[in-house]
Amino acid sequence: MNLSMNVKPVPTLDDEVNEIRLATAEIVNRDILPNEGRLWGWITDSANAPNETAKQAKELRLEVQNNVKKANLWAPHLPREFGGMGLSFMQHAYMNEVLSYSPGAASLFGVVAPNSGNQKILVKYGTPEQHEKWLKPLTDGTMQSGFSMTEPHNPGSDPRSLTTKAVLDGDEWVINGHKWFTSNGHAADFYIVMCRTSDPNDPGGDNEKMTQIIVPKDTPGVNVVRGVPVWGRASSHCEIKYENVRVPKENQLGRTGTGHAAAQDRLGAGRVYHCMNSIGSMWRAFDLMIHRLTTREVHGGEKLEDKQFMQGFIAESYIDIQSARLMTIHCAEQMESGADPRTDISAIKIFVPEAYHRVVDRAIQVWGAAGVSGDLPLAGMYQGARTLRLADGPDEVHKILIAKNILRRYHAGESWDFGN
Ligand SMILES: Cc1cc2nc3c(=O)[nH]c(=O)nc-3n(C[C@H](O)[C@H](O)[C@H](O)COP(=O)(O)OP(=O)(O)OC[C@H]3O[C@@H](n4cnc5c(N)ncnc54)[C@H](O)[C@@H]3O)c2cc1C
Numbered sequence: 001m002n003l004s005m006n007v008k009p010v011p012t013l014d015d016e017v018n019e020i021r022l023a024t025a026e027i028v029n030r031d032i033l034p035n036e037g038r039l040w041g042w043i044t045d046s047a048n049a050p051n052e053t054a055k056q057a058k059e060l061r062l063e064v065q066n067n068v069k070k071a072n073l074w075a076p077h078l079p080r081e082f083g084g085m086g087l088s089f090m091q092h093a094y095m096n097e098v099l100s101y102s103p104g105a106a107s108l109f110g111v112v113a114p115n116s117g118n119q120k121i122l123v124k125y126g127t128p129e130q131h132e133k134w135l136k137p138l139t140d141g142t143m144q145s146g147f148s149m150t151e152p153h154n155p156g157s158d159p160r161s162l163t164t165k166a167v168l169d170g171d172e173w174v175i176n177g178h179k180w181f182t183s184n185g186h187a188a189d190f191y192i193v194m195c196r197t198s199d200p201n202d203p204g205g206d207n208e209k210m211t212q213i214i215v216p217k218d219t220p221g222v223n224v225v226r227g228v229p230v231w232g233r234a235s236s237h238c239e240i241k242y243e244n245v246r247v248p249k250e251n252q253l254g255r256t257g258t259g260h261a262a263a264q265d266r267l268g269a270g271r272v273y274h275c276m277n278s279i280g281s282m283w284r285a286f287d288l289m290i291h292r293l294t295t296r297e298v299h300g301g302e303k304l305e306d307k308q309f310m311q312g313f314i315a316e317s318y319i320d321i322q323s324a325r326l327m328t329i330h331c332a333e334q335m336e337s338g339a340d341p342r343t344d345i346s347a348i349k350i351f352v353p354e355a356y357h358r359v360v361d362r363a364i365q366v367w368g369a370a371g372v373s374g375d376l377p378l379a380g381m382y383q384g385a386r387t388l389r390l391a392d393g394p395d396e397v398h399k400i401l402i403a404k405n406i407l408r409r410y411h412a413g414e415s416w417d418f419g420n
Contacts, residue, residue, distance in 0.1 A: 003287050004029040005101045010094075017094050020087070023071050024098040024109075031064045032102045036377070039064070040104055064108045075110035075139065077273070078119060082131070083139045084110075089269060093276045093332045097325070100280025103377045103384075110139075114147040114183050117266045118192050121212065125254035125262055134190060134214060146188035148179045148215075148240060149263065156181075157397045159194070159263060160206050164242060166195035166213055173213055173252065175221075175245040185238025186227055190216045193242065194263065197256050210259030214251040221245035231383045267392060271345050272335065275328040275352040278388065281381050282321045282359040288376065289317065289363035296366075304366065313362040320355040327351060339420065343405040346398035353388035354395075360385055 007025035009018040032039065039060055068074050076092045076099075078084025087095065099109050106112065115138055122135040137143035150156035154163055164177020175195055182191060191214075198209040215222060225239040254262060293305040293314070304310045331344035360381045364371030372379050389395055406416060 001291065003291055004033060005098065005283070005287070007098055013094065017091050020073070020085075020091060020095050021098050024073055024095055025101075027064070027068060027071060027073065027108075028099060028101050028105060031067055032105050032108065035060060035064075036102060039108075061108060065110070068109050073109055077111055077116050078139065079123065082119070082123060082135060088336075089272075090332055090336055093272055093328070096273050096276035097280040097283065100277040101284045103281060103284075103380055106277065112184075115145050117270055118145045118147055120269075121192065121253060121262050121266055124265060125212070125258065127250070129250070130214070130253070137189075143189040144184055144187040146182040146184045146191045146238070147194075147266075148182040148185075148191040149194040150181045151178055152180045152239070153178065157394050159210070159260060160200075162194060162196060162210065164193065164195050166193075166197050166211065168249065169246075171249045172246045173249060175213065175215065175242045175247070177242050178240075179242070180228055180239040181237045182240050183237050185224060185240060186236045188217055190214055191222075191240070192253065194259050197259070204257065207260040208257040210263075211256050212253040212259045212262050213247060214253065215242070215245060215247055219245050219247060230387075268341070268345060269335065271349050271392060272328060272332045274388065274392065275324070275331075275348045278352050278356040278385070279321065279325045279328065281384070282317075282324065282356050285360045285363040285378060285381060286317050286321060288378065289313065289366050292363075292366050310366065313366060317359045317362055320359050324348075324352045324355040343402050346401045346405075349393060349398045350395045350402075353385055356388070357382070357385040 005025050005028055007021055009022065013021075039057055065074075072085065073095075075082075075084035076087050076095050078086075080086035085092075096106075099105050099111075119135060119138055122130060122138070126135060134143070134145075138145055149159065149162070151162055151164060154161040162177075164175065164179060166173045166175045168174075173195070175193060177193075177195070179193070182188075185191075192212050193215050195211055195213050196209060197211040198204060200206075200209065202209065217224070221243045222245055223241040223243060225241060227235045228237050228239055229235060230237055253259075290305075293310050294303060296304045298304055298307075305314075327344070328348050331341055331348050334341040334344050360378055364378050364382060367376060367378065370376055409416060
Protein backbone atom coordinates (compact mmCIF):
# COMPACT_ATOMS: atom_id res chain seq x y z
CA MET A 1 0.00 0.00 0.00
CA ASN A 2 1.55 3.26 -1.09
CA LEU A 3 -1.09 5.94 -0.88
CA SER A 4 -0.02 9.45 -1.68
CA MET A 5 -1.25 12.79 -0.44
CA ASN A 6 -3.50 14.66 -2.83
CA VAL A 7 -2.47 18.32 -2.63
CA LYS A 8 -3.68 20.72 -5.31
CA PRO A 9 -3.35 24.53 -5.43
CA VAL A 10 -5.85 26.24 -3.13
CA PRO A 11 -7.61 28.99 -5.15
CA THR A 12 -7.73 31.45 -2.22
CA LEU A 13 -3.99 31.16 -1.48
CA ASP A 14 -1.26 33.05 -3.30
CA ASP A 15 1.08 31.34 -5.74
CA GLU A 16 4.00 31.28 -3.35
CA VAL A 17 2.17 29.27 -0.66
CA ASN A 18 0.69 26.96 -3.26
CA GLU A 19 4.13 26.28 -4.71
CA ILE A 20 5.53 25.56 -1.23
CA ARG A 21 2.69 23.16 -0.50
CA LEU A 22 3.09 21.35 -3.83
CA ALA A 23 6.87 21.07 -3.44
CA THR A 24 6.42 19.76 0.12
CA ALA A 25 3.85 17.20 -1.03
CA GLU A 26 6.21 16.06 -3.78
CA ILE A 27 8.90 15.21 -1.23
CA VAL A 28 6.38 13.59 1.12
CA ASN A 29 4.98 11.45 -1.71
CA ARG A 30 8.24 10.61 -3.48
CA ASP A 31 10.85 10.38 -0.71
CA ILE A 32 9.01 9.80 2.55
CA LEU A 33 5.82 7.74 2.21
CA PRO A 34 7.34 4.86 0.20
CA ASN A 35 10.22 4.69 2.70
CA GLU A 36 8.38 5.08 5.99
CA GLY A 37 9.23 1.54 7.09
CA ARG A 38 12.93 2.07 6.42
CA LEU A 39 13.15 5.67 7.63
CA TRP A 40 11.75 4.82 11.02
CA GLY A 41 12.37 1.06 10.95
CA TRP A 42 13.44 0.71 14.53
CA ILE A 43 10.24 2.28 15.86
CA THR A 44 8.26 -0.83 15.02
CA ASP A 45 10.72 -3.20 16.60
CA SER A 46 13.20 -1.19 18.62
CA ALA A 47 14.40 -4.07 20.79
CA ASN A 48 15.53 -6.05 17.78
CA ALA A 49 16.62 -3.30 15.42
CA PRO A 50 20.09 -4.32 14.34
CA ASN A 51 22.70 -1.58 14.19
CA GLU A 52 22.84 -1.96 10.43
CA THR A 53 19.11 -1.13 10.11
CA ALA A 54 19.52 1.93 12.31
CA LYS A 55 22.57 3.03 10.28
CA GLN A 56 20.74 2.66 6.97
CA ALA A 57 17.75 4.54 8.36
CA LYS A 58 20.01 7.43 9.41
CA GLU A 59 21.62 7.54 5.95
CA LEU A 60 18.23 7.58 4.32
CA ARG A 61 17.05 10.41 6.56
CA LEU A 62 20.15 12.43 5.62
CA GLU A 63 19.40 11.81 1.94
CA VAL A 64 15.82 13.07 2.34
CA GLN A 65 17.04 16.06 4.35
CA ASN A 66 19.43 16.93 1.52
CA ASN A 67 16.57 16.80 -0.98
CA VAL A 68 14.53 19.04 1.32
CA LYS A 69 17.41 21.54 1.48
CA LYS A 70 17.86 21.46 -2.30
CA ALA A 71 14.15 22.23 -2.69
CA ASN A 72 14.55 25.22 -0.31
CA LEU A 73 12.11 23.72 2.16
CA TRP A 74 14.45 23.52 5.17
CA ALA A 75 13.46 24.99 8.57
CA PRO A 76 10.15 26.72 7.71
CA HIS A 77 10.00 28.15 11.25
CA LEU A 78 13.21 30.20 10.99
CA PRO A 79 14.13 33.49 9.32
CA ARG A 80 16.50 33.33 6.35
CA GLU A 81 19.40 34.89 8.27
CA PHE A 82 19.28 31.91 10.64
CA GLY A 83 19.23 29.29 7.89
CA GLY A 84 15.46 28.95 7.52
CA MET A 85 12.89 29.58 4.79
CA GLY A 86 11.85 32.99 6.12
CA LEU A 87 8.16 32.14 5.81
CA SER A 88 5.36 34.26 7.15
CA PHE A 89 3.24 32.83 9.94
CA MET A 90 0.39 31.82 7.58
CA GLN A 91 2.74 30.29 5.00
CA HIS A 92 4.32 28.14 7.69
CA ALA A 93 0.92 27.06 9.00
CA TYR A 94 -0.22 26.01 5.50
CA MET A 95 3.01 24.09 4.91
CA ASN A 96 2.67 22.20 8.20
CA GLU A 97 -0.52 20.39 7.27
CA VAL A 98 1.29 18.94 4.25
CA LEU A 99 4.55 17.91 5.90
CA SER A 100 2.70 16.29 8.83
CA TYR A 101 0.93 13.80 6.59
CA SER A 102 3.70 11.39 7.48
CA PRO A 103 4.41 11.18 11.23
CA GLY A 104 7.97 12.23 12.00
CA ALA A 105 8.41 13.93 8.61
CA ALA A 106 8.72 17.36 10.27
CA SER A 107 12.19 16.40 11.47
CA LEU A 108 13.19 15.75 7.85
CA PHE A 109 12.22 19.36 7.13
CA GLY A 110 14.38 20.64 10.02
CA VAL A 111 11.54 21.19 12.48
CA VAL A 112 12.01 19.08 15.58
CA ALA A 113 10.38 19.81 18.91
CA PRO A 114 11.60 20.99 21.34
CA ASN A 115 14.52 22.38 19.28
CA SER A 116 12.16 24.34 17.02
CA GLY A 117 10.48 26.14 19.96
CA ASN A 118 13.87 26.84 21.51
CA GLN A 119 15.15 28.20 18.20
CA LYS A 120 12.23 30.62 18.00
CA ILE A 121 12.85 31.82 21.57
CA LEU A 122 16.58 32.22 20.86
CA VAL A 123 15.80 34.22 17.70
CA LYS A 124 13.51 36.58 19.62
CA TYR A 125 15.24 36.88 23.01
CA GLY A 126 18.85 35.83 22.32
CA THR A 127 21.84 38.17 22.08
CA PRO A 128 24.16 37.95 19.02
CA GLU A 129 26.57 35.93 21.20
CA GLN A 130 23.78 33.51 22.20
CA HIS A 131 22.79 33.18 18.53
CA GLU A 132 26.34 32.23 17.64
CA LYS A 133 26.87 29.88 20.59
CA TRP A 134 23.50 28.10 20.80
CA LEU A 135 21.18 28.91 17.91
CA LYS A 136 23.58 28.30 15.05
CA PRO A 137 24.65 24.79 16.18
CA LEU A 138 21.02 23.95 16.92
CA THR A 139 20.08 24.87 13.36
CA ASP A 140 23.12 23.13 11.83
CA GLY A 141 22.10 20.01 13.73
CA THR A 142 25.39 19.82 15.64
CA MET A 143 23.61 20.46 18.95
CA GLN A 144 20.36 19.30 20.55
CA SER A 145 18.27 21.01 23.23
CA GLY A 146 15.43 20.60 25.72
CA PHE A 147 12.90 22.93 27.33
CA SER A 148 12.73 22.37 31.08
CA MET A 149 9.65 23.91 32.63
CA THR A 150 7.27 21.32 34.12
CA GLU A 151 7.90 20.13 37.70
CA PRO A 152 6.63 16.92 39.31
CA HIS A 153 5.43 18.61 42.51
CA ASN A 154 3.73 21.66 41.00
CA PRO A 155 0.90 21.98 38.46
CA GLY A 156 2.38 22.58 35.01
CA SER A 157 -0.98 24.03 34.00
CA ASP A 158 -0.18 27.03 36.24
CA PRO A 159 3.38 28.12 35.41
CA ARG A 160 3.25 30.75 38.16
CA SER A 161 3.41 27.90 40.69
CA LEU A 162 6.86 26.73 39.57
CA THR A 163 9.47 26.69 42.33
CA THR A 164 12.79 26.01 40.56
CA LYS A 165 14.80 29.00 41.72
CA ALA A 166 17.71 30.95 40.27
CA VAL A 167 19.62 33.33 42.54
CA LEU A 168 22.33 35.73 41.41
CA ASP A 169 25.70 35.21 43.07
CA GLY A 170 28.13 37.75 41.63
CA ASP A 171 27.88 37.29 37.89
CA GLU A 172 26.53 33.75 38.06
CA TRP A 173 23.02 32.32 38.36
CA VAL A 174 22.78 29.50 40.91
CA ILE A 175 19.88 27.21 40.03
CA ASN A 176 18.10 24.70 42.28
CA GLY A 177 14.99 22.77 41.34
CA HIS A 178 13.38 19.58 40.15
CA LYS A 179 11.89 19.26 36.64
CA TRP A 180 10.40 16.44 34.64
CA PHE A 181 9.11 15.76 31.15
CA THR A 182 11.99 17.70 29.64
CA SER A 183 11.60 16.24 26.13
CA ASN A 184 14.75 15.26 24.23
CA GLY A 185 16.46 15.33 27.63
CA HIS A 186 18.93 12.53 26.88
CA ALA A 187 20.18 13.87 23.56
CA ALA A 188 20.17 17.56 24.55
CA ASP A 189 23.44 19.47 24.85
CA PHE A 190 21.68 22.28 26.70
CA TYR A 191 18.36 23.00 28.35
CA ILE A 192 16.41 26.22 28.48
CA VAL A 193 15.26 26.17 32.09
CA MET A 194 12.29 28.14 33.40
CA CYS A 195 13.44 29.61 36.74
CA ARG A 196 11.84 31.71 39.44
CA THR A 197 13.99 34.82 39.80
CA SER A 198 11.65 36.73 42.19
CA ASP A 199 9.64 35.43 45.11
CA PRO A 200 5.83 35.47 44.85
CA ASN A 201 5.58 38.28 47.44
CA ASP A 202 8.24 40.47 45.83
CA PRO A 203 7.02 43.64 44.12
CA GLY A 204 6.07 43.34 40.46
CA GLY A 205 3.40 41.47 38.48
CA ASP A 206 2.85 37.72 38.85
CA ASN A 207 3.94 37.23 35.25
CA GLU A 208 7.29 38.98 35.71
CA LYS A 209 8.91 36.66 38.23
CA MET A 210 10.37 34.01 35.95
CA THR A 211 13.41 34.01 33.69
CA GLN A 212 14.52 31.44 31.13
CA ILE A 213 18.17 30.47 31.51
CA ILE A 214 20.38 28.40 29.20
CA VAL A 215 22.00 25.52 31.08
CA PRO A 216 24.56 23.29 29.30
CA LYS A 217 23.85 19.67 30.21
CA ASP A 218 27.44 19.01 31.30
CA THR A 219 27.33 21.74 33.99
CA PRO A 220 28.08 20.25 37.44
CA GLY A 221 24.84 19.78 39.38
CA VAL A 222 22.68 18.89 36.34
CA ASN A 223 21.47 15.41 37.25
CA VAL A 224 19.41 13.60 34.64
CA VAL A 225 17.58 11.14 36.89
CA ARG A 226 15.79 9.12 34.17
CA GLY A 227 13.76 9.19 31.01
CA VAL A 228 10.19 8.93 32.31
CA PRO A 229 8.50 5.93 30.64
CA VAL A 230 5.59 7.15 28.48
CA TRP A 231 2.78 4.98 27.08
CA GLY A 232 4.54 1.91 28.46
CA ARG A 233 7.84 2.58 26.71
CA ALA A 234 11.18 4.12 27.57
CA SER A 235 11.29 7.77 26.58
CA SER A 236 13.55 10.76 26.37
CA HIS A 237 11.12 12.93 28.37
CA CYS A 238 13.53 13.35 31.27
CA GLU A 239 13.33 13.95 34.97
CA ILE A 240 16.15 16.33 35.91
CA LYS A 241 17.40 17.68 39.22
CA TYR A 242 19.25 20.99 39.13
CA GLU A 243 21.41 21.08 42.26
CA ASN A 244 23.47 24.24 42.84
CA VAL A 245 23.97 24.58 39.10
CA ARG A 246 26.10 27.63 38.29
CA VAL A 247 25.93 29.31 34.89
CA PRO A 248 27.16 32.76 33.80
CA LYS A 249 24.64 35.59 34.07
CA GLU A 250 24.85 36.08 30.30
CA ASN A 251 23.10 32.71 29.87
CA GLN A 252 19.76 34.28 30.75
CA LEU A 253 17.42 34.86 27.83
CA GLY A 254 16.11 38.40 27.54
CA ARG A 255 15.64 40.68 30.53
CA THR A 256 15.20 39.23 34.01
CA GLY A 257 11.49 38.52 34.50
CA THR A 258 10.61 37.84 30.85
CA GLY A 259 10.40 34.05 31.24
CA HIS A 260 6.62 33.95 31.37
CA ALA A 261 6.27 36.18 28.29
CA ALA A 262 8.78 34.01 26.42
CA ALA A 263 6.81 30.88 27.35
CA GLN A 264 3.62 32.52 26.03
CA ASP A 265 5.41 33.48 22.79
CA ARG A 266 6.47 29.89 22.39
CA LEU A 267 2.99 28.52 22.98
CA GLY A 268 0.78 31.01 21.10
CA ALA A 269 1.98 30.55 17.54
CA GLY A 270 3.12 27.03 18.44
CA ARG A 271 -0.46 25.97 19.11
CA VAL A 272 -1.51 26.94 15.59
CA TYR A 273 1.44 24.99 14.16
CA HIS A 274 0.62 21.98 16.36
CA CYS A 275 -2.99 22.07 15.18
CA MET A 276 -1.99 22.25 11.51
CA ASN A 277 0.29 19.27 12.21
CA SER A 278 -2.64 17.40 13.73
CA ILE A 279 -4.73 18.20 10.65
CA GLY A 280 -2.05 16.73 8.36
CA SER A 281 -2.07 13.59 10.49
CA MET A 282 -5.89 13.40 10.42
CA TRP A 283 -5.75 13.73 6.64
CA ARG A 284 -3.47 10.68 6.55
CA ALA A 285 -5.66 8.69 8.97
CA PHE A 286 -8.69 9.56 6.82
CA ASP A 287 -6.98 8.38 3.60
CA LEU A 288 -5.92 5.16 5.32
CA MET A 289 -9.45 4.60 6.59
CA ILE A 290 -10.99 5.09 3.15
CA HIS A 291 -8.42 2.77 1.59
CA ARG A 292 -9.41 0.02 3.97
CA LEU A 293 -13.14 0.66 3.55
CA THR A 294 -12.87 0.39 -0.22
CA THR A 295 -10.71 -2.75 -0.26
CA ARG A 296 -11.81 -4.93 2.66
CA GLU A 297 -14.54 -7.47 2.03
CA VAL A 298 -16.63 -8.72 4.92
CA HIS A 299 -19.53 -11.09 5.47
CA GLY A 300 -20.65 -12.31 2.09
CA GLY A 301 -18.34 -10.33 -0.15
CA GLU A 302 -19.62 -6.82 0.48
CA LYS A 303 -17.05 -4.09 0.91
CA LEU A 304 -16.87 -2.23 4.20
CA GLU A 305 -17.75 0.95 2.30
CA ASP A 306 -21.22 -0.50 1.67
CA LYS A 307 -22.04 -0.69 5.38
CA GLN A 308 -23.88 2.26 6.84
CA PHE A 309 -21.98 2.18 10.14
CA MET A 310 -18.83 2.66 8.09
CA GLN A 311 -20.35 5.40 5.94
CA GLY A 312 -21.10 7.19 9.20
CA PHE A 313 -17.39 7.01 10.02
CA ILE A 314 -16.57 8.69 6.70
CA ALA A 315 -19.03 11.52 7.22
CA GLU A 316 -18.11 12.12 10.87
CA SER A 317 -14.39 12.14 10.11
CA TYR A 318 -14.87 14.51 7.17
CA ILE A 319 -16.79 16.89 9.44
CA ASP A 320 -14.15 16.63 12.17
CA ILE A 321 -11.30 17.42 9.79
CA GLN A 322 -13.02 20.28 8.01
CA SER A 323 -14.15 21.91 11.27
CA ALA A 324 -10.70 21.52 12.84
CA ARG A 325 -8.98 22.91 9.76
CA LEU A 326 -11.26 25.91 9.25
CA MET A 327 -11.17 26.76 12.96
CA THR A 328 -7.38 26.68 12.95
CA ILE A 329 -7.13 28.81 9.81
CA HIS A 330 -9.57 31.31 11.33
CA CYS A 331 -7.42 31.46 14.47
CA ALA A 332 -4.24 31.92 12.40
CA GLU A 333 -5.91 34.75 10.47
CA GLN A 334 -6.90 36.41 13.75
CA MET A 335 -3.28 36.25 14.89
CA GLU A 336 -1.98 37.51 11.57
CA SER A 337 -4.39 40.45 11.52
CA GLY A 338 -3.33 41.63 14.98
CA ALA A 339 -6.74 40.88 16.56
CA ASP A 340 -6.81 39.36 20.04
CA PRO A 341 -6.53 35.62 19.24
CA ARG A 342 -6.61 34.22 22.79
CA THR A 343 -10.14 32.81 22.70
CA ASP A 344 -9.52 31.12 19.36
CA ILE A 345 -6.12 29.75 20.42
CA SER A 346 -7.76 28.08 23.42
CA ALA A 347 -10.64 26.85 21.25
CA ILE A 348 -8.35 25.12 18.74
CA LYS A 349 -6.13 23.79 21.52
CA ILE A 350 -9.19 21.91 22.81
CA PHE A 351 -11.09 21.06 19.63
CA VAL A 352 -8.35 19.93 17.27
CA PRO A 353 -6.72 17.24 19.47
CA GLU A 354 -10.20 15.91 20.33
CA ALA A 355 -11.16 15.78 16.64
CA TYR A 356 -7.79 14.19 15.83
CA HIS A 357 -8.44 11.59 18.52
CA ARG A 358 -11.86 10.73 17.06
CA VAL A 359 -10.62 10.54 13.46
CA VAL A 360 -7.73 8.21 14.34
CA ASP A 361 -9.96 6.16 16.62
CA ARG A 362 -12.33 5.45 13.70
CA ALA A 363 -9.45 4.61 11.36
CA ILE A 364 -8.09 2.14 13.92
CA GLN A 365 -11.52 0.53 14.30
CA VAL A 366 -11.82 0.08 10.53
CA TRP A 367 -8.37 -1.49 10.26
CA GLY A 368 -9.07 -3.99 13.05
CA ALA A 369 -5.95 -5.57 14.54
CA ALA A 370 -3.72 -3.91 11.97
CA GLY A 371 -4.93 -0.57 13.32
CA VAL A 372 -3.13 -1.02 16.62
CA SER A 373 -0.09 -2.71 15.05
CA GLY A 374 3.23 -1.09 14.33
CA ASP A 375 2.70 -1.68 10.61
CA LEU A 376 0.56 1.46 10.34
CA PRO A 377 1.14 4.91 11.84
CA LEU A 378 -2.29 4.93 13.51
CA ALA A 379 -1.34 3.64 16.97
CA GLY A 380 1.36 6.31 17.34
CA MET A 381 -1.06 8.98 16.13
CA TYR A 382 -3.65 7.84 18.67
CA GLN A 383 -1.20 8.19 21.54
CA GLY A 384 -0.04 11.53 20.19
CA ALA A 385 -3.60 12.85 19.96
CA ARG A 386 -4.36 11.77 23.52
CA THR A 387 -1.18 13.34 24.84
CA LEU A 388 -1.94 16.65 23.11
CA ARG A 389 -5.04 17.01 25.27
CA LEU A 390 -2.94 17.51 28.37
CA ALA A 391 0.34 18.90 27.06
CA ASP A 392 0.74 22.61 26.28
CA GLY A 393 -1.95 23.49 28.81
CA PRO A 394 -4.70 21.00 29.63
CA ASP A 395 -8.16 21.37 28.06
CA GLU A 396 -9.91 22.43 31.27
CA VAL A 397 -7.63 25.44 31.72
CA HIS A 398 -8.37 26.55 28.15
CA LYS A 399 -12.12 26.13 28.68
CA ILE A 400 -11.90 28.45 31.69
CA LEU A 401 -10.00 31.00 29.56
CA ILE A 402 -12.59 30.88 26.77
CA ALA A 403 -15.46 31.38 29.20
CA LYS A 404 -13.67 34.27 30.95
CA ASN A 405 -12.89 36.07 27.68
CA ILE A 406 -16.46 35.71 26.44
CA LEU A 407 -18.09 36.71 29.73
CA ARG A 408 -15.80 39.76 30.02
CA ARG A 409 -17.13 41.04 26.72
CA TYR A 410 -20.78 40.49 27.65
CA HIS A 411 -20.26 42.13 31.06
CA ALA A 412 -18.80 45.13 29.24
CA GLY A 413 -22.13 45.50 27.46
CA GLU A 414 -20.98 43.97 24.17
CA SER A 415 -21.74 40.59 22.64
CA TRP A 416 -19.64 38.18 20.55
CA ASP A 417 -19.12 38.90 16.86
CA PHE A 418 -18.62 35.49 15.25
CA GLY A 419 -17.82 37.11 11.93
CA ASN A 420 -14.53 38.48 13.25
C1 LIG B 1 4.83 13.62 26.11
C2 LIG B 1 4.95 14.89 26.90
C3 LIG B 1 5.99 15.76 26.60
C4 LIG B 1 6.17 16.92 27.35
N1 LIG B 1 7.24 17.74 27.08
C5 LIG B 1 7.50 18.77 27.92
C6 LIG B 1 8.70 19.55 27.74
O1 LIG B 1 9.49 19.33 26.81
N2 LIG B 1 8.98 20.51 28.65
C7 LIG B 1 8.14 20.78 29.70
O2 LIG B 1 8.47 21.68 30.49
N3 LIG B 1 6.98 20.08 29.88
C8 LIG B 1 6.66 19.08 29.03
N4 LIG B 1 5.52 18.33 29.23
C9 LIG B 1 4.66 18.61 30.37
C10 LIG B 1 3.32 19.26 30.01
O3 LIG B 1 3.50 20.54 29.47
C11 LIG B 1 2.47 19.24 31.29
O4 LIG B 1 2.18 17.90 31.58
C12 LIG B 1 1.21 20.05 31.17
O5 LIG B 1 1.50 21.41 31.14
C13 LIG B 1 0.27 19.77 32.37
O6 LIG B 1 0.94 19.95 33.58
P1 LIG B 1 0.87 18.79 34.71
O7 LIG B 1 1.26 17.50 34.09
O8 LIG B 1 1.67 19.26 35.89
O9 LIG B 1 -0.65 18.67 35.09
P2 LIG B 1 -1.48 19.52 36.16
O10 LIG B 1 -1.20 20.99 35.99
O11 LIG B 1 -1.27 18.94 37.51
O12 LIG B 1 -2.95 19.27 35.69
C14 LIG B 1 -3.51 17.93 35.77
C15 LIG B 1 -4.96 17.97 35.34
O13 LIG B 1 -5.71 18.76 36.25
C16 LIG B 1 -6.77 19.40 35.55
N5 LIG B 1 -6.68 20.85 35.82
C17 LIG B 1 -5.55 21.59 35.92
N6 LIG B 1 -5.84 22.87 36.20
C18 LIG B 1 -7.20 22.96 36.26
C19 LIG B 1 -8.12 24.02 36.50
N7 LIG B 1 -7.69 25.27 36.71
N8 LIG B 1 -9.45 23.72 36.49
C20 LIG B 1 -9.89 22.45 36.26
N9 LIG B 1 -9.07 21.42 36.02
C21 LIG B 1 -7.74 21.66 36.01
C22 LIG B 1 -6.61 19.08 34.07
O14 LIG B 1 -7.48 18.03 33.72
C23 LIG B 1 -5.18 18.61 33.98
O15 LIG B 1 -4.96 17.70 32.91
C24 LIG B 1 5.28 17.20 28.44
C25 LIG B 1 4.22 16.33 28.72
C26 LIG B 1 4.05 15.18 27.97
C27 LIG B 1 2.93 14.25 28.31
